[in-house]
Amino acid sequence: MDSILVTGNGPLNGQIPIAGAKNACLTLMPATLLSEEPLTLTNAPRLSDIKTMTALLQSLGAEVSALQDGQVIAMSSHDLTSQTADYDIVRKMRASNLVLGPLLARFGQAVVSLPGGCAIGARPMDLHVEGLEALGAEIELKDGYLHAKAPGGLKGAVHEMRFASVGATENIVMAATLAKGTTVLKNAAREPEIVDLVECLRKMGAQISGEGTSTIEIQGVDRLHGATHQVVTDRIELGTYMLTPAICGGEVELLGGRMSLVSSFVEKLEAAGVSVSETEKGLKVARKNGRVRAVGVVTEPFPGFPTDLQAQMMALMCTAEGTSVLEERIFENRFMHAPELTRMGAQIEVHGGTATVTGVEQLKGAPVMATDLRASVSLILAGLAAEGETTVSRVYHLDRGYEHVVRKLEGVGAKIERIKGE
Numbered sequence: 001m002d003s004i005l006v007t008g009n010g011p012l013n014g015q016i017p018i019a020g021a022k023n024a025c026l027t028l029m030p031a032t033l034l035s036e037e038p039l040t041l042t043n044a045p046r047l048s049d050i051k052t053m054t055a056l057l058q059s060l061g062a063e064v065s066a067l068q069d070g071q072v073i074a075m076s077s078h079d080l081t082s083q084t085a086d087y088d089i090v091r092k093m094r095a096s097n098l099v100l101g102p103l104l105a106r107f108g109q110a111v112v113s114l115p116g117g118c119a120i121g122a123r124p125m126d127l128h129v130e131g132l133e134a135l136g137a138e139i140e141l142k143d144g145y146l147h148a149k150a151p152g153g154l155k156g157a158v159h160e161m162r163f164a165s166v167g168a169t170e171n172i173v174m175a176a177t178l179a180k181g182t183t184v185l186k187n188a189a190r191e192p193e194i195v196d197l198v199e200c201l202r203k204m205g206a207q208i209s210g211e212g213t214s215t216i217e218i219q220g221v222d223r224l225h226g227a228t229h230q231v232v233t234d235r236i237e238l239g240t241y242m243l244t245p246a247i248c249g250g251e252v253e254l255l256g257g258r259m260s261l262v263s264s265f266v267e268k269l270e271a272a273g274v275s276v277s278e279t280e281k282g283l284k285v286a287r288k289n290g291r292v293r294a295v296g297v298v299t300e301p302f303p304g305f306p307t308d309l310q311a312q313m314m315a316l317m318c319t320a321e322g323t324s325v326l327e328e329r330i331f332e333n334r335f336m337h338a339p340e341l342t343r344m345g346a347q348i349e350v351h352g353g354t355a356t357v358t359g360v361e362q363l364k365g366a367p368v369m370a371t372d373l374r375a376s377v378s379l380i381l382a383g384l385a386a387e388g389e390t391t392v393s394r395v396y397h398l399d400r401g402y403e404h405v406v407r408k409l410e411g412v413g414a415k416i417e418r419i420k421g422e
């Protein structure tokens with residue numbers, strides 16, 4: 001298994017291009033199932049999660065081709081052959097459950113495996129099921145699979161979600177595009193990836209309003225047509241690389257970055273003493289002198305501080321002056337990076353969903369192990385700031401969500417290499 005060797009070597013300077021959003025692409029791809037006509041995505045990120053979604057769509061009979069080195073994904077769901085999302089694929093990636101809403105809407109039936117537990121918590125699907133049932137679906141759990149049907153088709157309804165789940169919002173919105181009548185989804189998630197999905201669905205002929213607010217209204221149409229859509233910038237990759245000058249010093253411009261995607265995160269960076277400014281090409285982040293200050297963080301649905309940047313922010317706080325409290329409110333078990341950071345000299349105490357971090361003057365390199373996608377990149381950030389060598393093993397997690405990580409970090413002067421394993 002490959003590992004990544006990082007050697008801390010001082011301030012980082014230069015530019016990092018930011019890719020299209022993994023999480024947007026993973027919901028835009030299943031949207032192809034809603035139409036017989038082709039859907040093409042541009043600015044797609046080159047990631048193993050995208051390959052997993054490709055394999056899932058192909059297993060349903062969709063044609064999916066990666067063009068232009070994977071940056072363009074051309075899809076057609078003209079001749080689908082199956083409405084079953086198999087456990088073998090779904091267990092690899094929870095976002096596989098995003099085929100449920102589209103399949104049900106177009107074919108009146110779908111069978112989708114439950115994702116099962118994953119490293120960062122139980123991650124159930126009750127909110128997806130409740131929303132689709134409100135649209136008239138009948139859903140049964142049998143042998144680990146959700147069997148969904150809507151023999152007479154889905155019907156628009158008013159539904160309020162108990163929690164603003166991102167995936168459930170996406171599934172319900174996609175399903176409602178082909179339902180009869182109007183659906184009003186209350187307490188919907190407001191993430192930029194949902195806005196991006198709605199923009200794409202609209203290009204396909206869907207009638208939707210209110211995306212980006214907590215009430216989304218969908219007027220069902222008979223059919224959707226083909227479209228081409230550019231995937232929105234990855235705000236999590238953006239935030240991750242914004243931390244490179246914050247943790248190592250220096251000045252880095254993030255190409256394609258936009259303030260509106262990361263405003264709650266920027267507030268925290270600025271409170272920590274890091275400067276962030278808009279440029280013509282993106283965002284510029286700089287830390288010139290001294291250590292950052294400790295700041296507290298509570299993860300929340302968008303526009304709050306993203307859970308997907310909590311591990312990386314913790315790496316920064318490990319080097320801050322003072323004590324910070326990080327509260328994780330979206331997922332249980334999302335502090336698995338803490339013991340690994342501790343191996344690098346960090347001082348962290350975890351009690352339930354709260355981590356208290358007392359910054360140290362200097363982290364020290366160590367062999368560490370990635371436990372999930374965002375944890376793995378937090379260890380790389382810590383390694384960049386540490387004295388000596390850090391080896392991060394199990395980097396397949398990293399490949400799920402960060403394209404060309406070594407090349408991007410080398411581009412700003414980091415000493416980093418991928419070591420091929422057996």
Ligand code: UD1
Nearest residue numbers: 023026095123124125126127128165166167168308330331
């Ligand atoms: C998406 C993102 C993920 C991010 C998360 C929260 C994708 C592919 N993934 O995941 O990177 O960390 O949003 O911003 O877009 N829940 C339930 N019942 C449900 C659904 C969710 O209890 O039916 C719970 C989950 O267990 C979790 C919380 O709600 O504790 C948030 O989940 P959700 O917003 O659905 O996240 P995902 O869509 O899975």
